[in-house]
Amino acid sequence: MAAKKLNMRKRYELLTRGIGWETSYQKMDDVFPYDTFEGIKITDWDKWEDPFRLTMDAYWKFQAEKEKKLYAIIDSFAQNNGQTNLADASYLSAIKLFITGVTPLEYAAHHGFAHLGRHFRGEGARVACQMQAIDELRHAQTQIHTISHYNKHFTGLHDPFYQSDRVWYLSVPKSFGEDALSAGPFEFITSISFAFEYVLTNLLFVPFMSGAAYNGDMATTTFGFSAQSDESRHMTLGLEIIKFMLEQHEDNLPIIQGWIDKHFWRAYRVLALVSAMQDYMLTNTPMSWKEAWDIYFVENGGALFEDLGRYGLKMPKHHELATAEAEHLSHQVWSVFCALGNATGFHTFEPSDEKMDWLSEKYPNTFDKYYRPRFEHWKKQKEDGTFEYLASLPQLCQVCQIPMIFTEVKTDPMQLSFRNTKFKGDNYHFCSDGCKDIFENEPEKYVQAWLPVHQIFQGNCGGATIPEVLKWYKFEPEDGGDYFDSQDFRRWQEWHGKDEPAKTGSDN
Amino acid sequence: MTTKKKNTAFLIVQDNEDARPIIEAVEQDNPGVNIQYEPGMVRMERAASLIVKRETVEVLKGCEWDVQELHLVLISLAGNVDEDDEKFELSWG
16 A cells, blocks of 8 residues: 555654653753743643644745745846835835844844754754744845845945944844843743744734835845745744643743733834834835734734733733834834934935825824924924034933833823832933833843943943944944935935935925 | 624735735635735735635645645734644634
């Protein structure tokens, strides 16, 4: 009788079970030293199951197929000078922030999952983490390959990994990644796979990538969606690990709730950068940050936590504040980048008149009242030649490392939100109750934070003046500043046969 | 409990040729599904659950189709995943 093809369930079982063993000449606890100290109790690792039941052979097959499709598009984009068909060269600011902010985080996630792929005791979980480690490496690589084409034509894309370790606003995603990496394996996977990937990553990879398509950037759209197809697997893994831990022992619940509260807030603060990409850096925007938040967090996240309610799990702490901030977030973040636009590795610009009208429509309660006047004021100052960038360095939140720009959105949106706490005689500052709570739970960890502004003042960043620090960041003089004074803008005008560069406003 | 609003399960795929039979199969097999075309992507959503059946996709495609080929066009999803050789299903409990 011919051998019958095994079904998916059986194949998964054979390729993920029975491939480990009880060690005899070393204690299991010595072989797997990291998976107990966090207090998570696992009684039966075999209960772990990957709902996709993906085996290594199928994984390689499908990933190879995805890569072929992606690289065909990257090639054709380059051959057809796709960069000239973008909606506008100012859109590249989003790509510059992506490669410096997100890509190094993908690489950090690769490190983390490679570690878990060795150190979880259960083989099924190890196999899933090994695949994810390869995925994350693939994401970093495909992002670099795709964006390297833009590096031939535009500024600010030359040293993403070097800059990730140094630049003031890049410490926001970097410190989040390191916060997760320096935790134990269960906290790491809760942070990255669940809080970041399941609860929040749709906000980055779905509406933003759809936005890239809307702005003529097929190459980015394709790597984004190609990465997101892996993310779907990661999200499912994230949900699975949460359910697995909760089902293993009731003592796990409070630990997991604490991690979800913490990493939701940490990851959400990182996504503040994405809110500005979505609303301001995309020239044409198919969906606002607020709309994306309502669909992907309020609705989808709500459904998720309702489902997890049967285990006793609750919505992450301070989620109401995050939702209340959705009407303010992108405006506040983009404002700070514009005010410090001489110290960014991408170009800043006031929104065009058309964009401001779109923002008014999407943010009827906040944009005209609080933010339009600010951008119009700066626009006028630039026309009059009186505009000046902030000459001082901003105070940073000790936890999320974002300048203290957020406000009391629930009571007085014009009042800066400012929290502080004392630890061993020193005073620490926070942007929100969310960040303050995180600090107070683990002060010993966060007092060690590498805060870029403190480091500058301590003389560790190339010098005491802005040009010295920018040189240390490897920011070239043409990388930052106003878009309409930039090399990117002049080149764009030349490509499109406009030899009289407009002075202000992309609507010219 | 019957009056309670059911949470939405969704599946988002790339807007391309490979995904077309999947989208059509979802349309056939999921009464009341809402299908939205956004730049570069197609979002399919339905209250409580959503299913992709191998058989339907194969009839529309005119050739064999492995349920795991969904990975090639998948962008995102919401719901608990239940997958085997015959179907890929998302549902909220």
